[in-house]
Amino acid sequence: MPQAMARWMLALALLVGGLLGPGVAHAQRTEGDRAVAQGAYAAEVVVRNQTDGERDKALARALAQVLVNVTGDRDVLQRGGVREELAKAKDYLDGFDYRQDEGVAATGAPSFQTMLVARFKQPEVDDLVAMLGLPSWPQPRPKPVLWLAIDDGSGPRLVALAQVNAAGAILGQAKARGFALGLPAGNAAEQAAVGAIWRGDRAAIAALSGRYSPPMQLIGKLRRSPGGWTADWTFVDNGKVLSSWQTSNADARRAMAAGADGTADALFKRYARAGSGGTPGVYRVRILGIQGSDDYLRLAGYLDDLPIVRRMMPVAATPDGMELSLELASGIASFGKYVGRGGVLEAVTESADAGQPTTFRLTGG
Known part of the structure; x- marks a missing residue:
C-alpha cells in the first residue's frame, strides 16, 4: 500500500474512533436477528431501563421522530396538536422490541446501551398527519x-x-x-x-x-x-x-x-406538500343539540381541551343551537377530523359556504 494511502487509512480509523463520541473507543453492532428501525414509520430511541414508565416516555420520543420522518419538517413538534398526540403514542403503536448495543469504553470496560425500537401503524400515523393538517413529504424519496x-x-x-x-x-x-x-x-x-x-x-x-x-x-x-x-x-x-x-x-x-x-x-x-387541514385562523361554527347549561359546559370543557383550539368565544344563541367563533391552530377541515373521533361532536355539514358557519351537532353525554 502506498505510504500516502496508508496514512489516509490510519487517519480515517482515528476519525471514526472520534466520531463514536467521547469515552467510546469501539462499538460493534451485528444486524442478524437484532431489532432495527426500518422505514419512515419506525424509530429507535435510547432508554434507561425496560419499565412501563420509561417505555411510555420513549414511545412519545419515537413517535415524534416518526412524524419528523413522515412530514420532513424538523419543526413539526411546534405545530398545533402534535405534542398532545405524542402522549397517546401507544394508540399508534404497531409493536416494539428492545436491543442491547455493546461497546468498549475508553477504560477498556464493556459499555452497554439499551434501545427501544418502535414500529407505528402507517394508516393511523397518516390519518394523524391529515387530521392535524401537517405537511407531507411523499414517498419514495430521492437518494442524493x-x-x-x-x-x-x-x-x-x-x-x-x-x-x-x-x-x-x-x-x-x-x-x-x-x-x-x-x-x-x-x-x-x-x-x-x-x-x-x-x-x-x-x-x-x-x-x-x-x-x-x-x-x-x-x-x-x-x-x-x-x-x-x-x-x-x-x-x-x-x-x-x-x-x-x-x-x-x-x-x-x-x-x-x-x-x-x-x-x-x-x-x-x-x-413537501402542504397539509390539507386548511389555514390557521378564526372560524365560525354552529353547534346544534345544546339543550341547557349542562350541555354548554360540556361543550366548552371539550373545546378547551382540544389542542388545535386556541380560543373560543360565543357569538349568538338561537332556539336550535349556538354559534361560536373559534381560533384554530389549523383549518376547519382539521377541526372536523379531530372532533369526528372524539364522540362529542359530529359534523352536519362537511364544509361551509362562503360566510356561513360550519355546522356540528353535540352528541349525547
Whole structure:
C-alpha cells in the first residue's frame, strides 16, 4: 500500500474512533436477528431501563421522530396538536422490541446501551398527519449522492463506499430525517475529484455523478478548525443549487451530521406538500343539540381541551343551537377530523359556504 494511502487509512480509523463520541473507543453492532428501525414509520430511541414508565416516555420520543420522518419538517413538534398526540403514542403503536448495543469504553470496560425500537401503524400515523393538517413529504424519496472530502490536517481525501464507517454520523442523521444518502464507489477518477470538491467545482462533481441516480449531489468538505471541526455544504438538485450552509462543532460527528439536516430541509422545502387541514385562523361554527347549561359546559370543557383550539368565544344563541367563533391552530377541515373521533361532536355539514358557519351537532353525554 502506498505510504500516502496508508496514512489516509490510519487517519480515517482515528476519525471514526472520534466520531463514536467521547469515552467510546469501539462499538460493534451485528444486524442478524437484532431489532432495527426500518422505514419512515419506525424509530429507535435510547432508554434507561425496560419499565412501563420509561417505555411510555420513549414511545412519545419515537413517535415524534416518526412524524419528523413522515412530514420532513424538523419543526413539526411546534405545530398545533402534535405534542398532545405524542402522549397517546401507544394508540399508534404497531409493536416494539428492545436491543442491547455493546461497546468498549475508553477504560477498556464493556459499555452497554439499551434501545427501544418502535414500529407505528402507517394508516393511523397518516390519518394523524391529515387530521392535524401537517405537511407531507411523499414517498419514495430521492437518494442524493454524498461527495464528502475530509481533511484532518494531512490533506483532503474522499469518503467512498470503502470508508462508509467514517460517514456514519451523516448517514445515520439522514435516516433519522426520513431519507438516505449514497456514497460514490470510489474509483480512481472519483478519488481524483477530491480537488474539485475542495474548490467547489460543482460541474465536475455533477459530471462524475452522471452514473448515479437521481441527479442530486450533497457536496461537503470537513476540516479541522480552531475549537473543533468546520464543514461547508452545497446541495445541488439537477444542476441547481438548492442550499449552501456551513456547520461548526467541537465534535466532528455533529459537524458532519448537520449536512443531513440541511439536505432534508432543502428537500422538504422543494418537494413537501402542504397539509390539507386548511389555514390557521378564526372560524365560525354552529353547534346544534345544546339543550341547557349542562350541555354548554360540556361543550366548552371539550373545546378547551382540544389542542388545535386556541380560543373560543360565543357569538349568538338561537332556539336550535349556538354559534361560536373559534381560533384554530389549523383549518376547519382539521377541526372536523379531530372532533369526528372524539364522540362529542359530529359534523352536519362537511364544509361551509362562503360566510356561513360550519355546522356540528353535540352528541349525547
